Amino acid sequence: MNVGSIVKYYRMKHNLTQAELCEGICSISHLSKIESNKYVPHQETLEELFTRMNIEWNQEVDVYLAHREKLEKFITYSVYYDLKSMEALYAELERNRDYLQSTDLINRYELYKLRYYLFQQNRQRATQQMRILAKLESTFDEYERGAAKVFYLIYYVSTRNKEKAKEIVGRIEDSQGWVPQLFEGEFYYQNAWLSQRNTEYGKSSYFAELAINQFQKDCNYLRLMHAQMLQAVNYANRDLYLQAEGLFKTLLRNARLMDEISLYEGVLYNYSMLQNRRGHHKSAYLLLKELKSLITPEIPLYASVLIHMLQTAAEEGLEMDHLLEELEILLQGKDDPYLTIQLNYFRKLKFSQRDLFDYCEQIVFPFLKEHGYIGEARRFAWRLANYYRSIGHYEKADEYAIYFYEKGEKMT
């Protein structure tokens, strides 16, 4: 710990000048060196300085250690996804901000705050925090550098700064990049998350497996479920149906037991997607029905569920009108181009195939491509490529096939 910073903190708090504090104890230049942590003072000098400010040095050490412990608790909460405790402790830490910022705990304090803002999805404050950390970076120790890498990765992933995120991943993957043991699972998890969002399911599987193993070792059960969810989606997208189904069933059971409502809903949704992919549309429809009964139209997921139900109904030849109506009502007064496209798509689906293909090519595919819906755009590219191949229009078929392959996983 930097004793000098603490001396300075209390001197400022007591409104003392350097001359007033050191009079009869040591010289001003000596005190100034102590305060800037260039010189470690003798125990006696220190005690005399603190006595002048009516502070007991021994107690001061305890205060420092208690703060350090609180900070560690704070970040451990984040690793175990205990957001409520984290929020409570954040308020307490904020009350002691001046103290923390005056000691050498400042780096960790500012670093951990970044993680907190990322959980809160408060992008503005997170960006602000990144600027503060950039200034502190030169004073980071090895542990802080390792932790910073993980948090920066999360920041860049959440702000969709793909290049910066990849740069960090590259840095961590080589032998020099080291991540503190506490954050190992978190780091694998974030990698799996990033790869999955980029539809690189094989790569995401690799990291998700590492994350699952690490979380199991750490008895980190909430994060374990999150990692299993990622893995199940990866399996589903790689057509490993049995593995995916096994994980989804486990997740449904455990999410319900642990009262993780939003996770339970997410699992229902993803599981129904798997069932549709396998051609088990009836099962998918039942899962979606259960999900629809659990959520209200205000939740963004509701629209996705409706669309998914429409798709399932179309596959199974079920009645679609009431779903189309509901989607129309949901769209009223909203300017949501994505939902509008979905609605038109399903309306056209009921009438003519020719019309549908034109619509897909002229409106849907360009829209998805432009707005980064990679997975969906690829599916459309594949269908359009097949269509053009079937009518002997090879140039166009190639164009779409190339998009499909280029956006897929690279074989390395």
Add this chain to the structure above:
Amino acid sequence: MKRKWSVAFLAVLFVAVVGTGNAFATIQVNDEMSTYTTGNGNLHPPDVMPPQ
């Protein structure tokens, strides 16, 4: 002379085979991806991801 030609022929054959091997390697398509279209070919929103 005949033997010399056959050696040259074999050498050309070998180079050709090695060449195609390399050429195939570079244009190898990504067959890991699913081309399954039933149920999957439709437009639907992406999977729900767990919290970051």
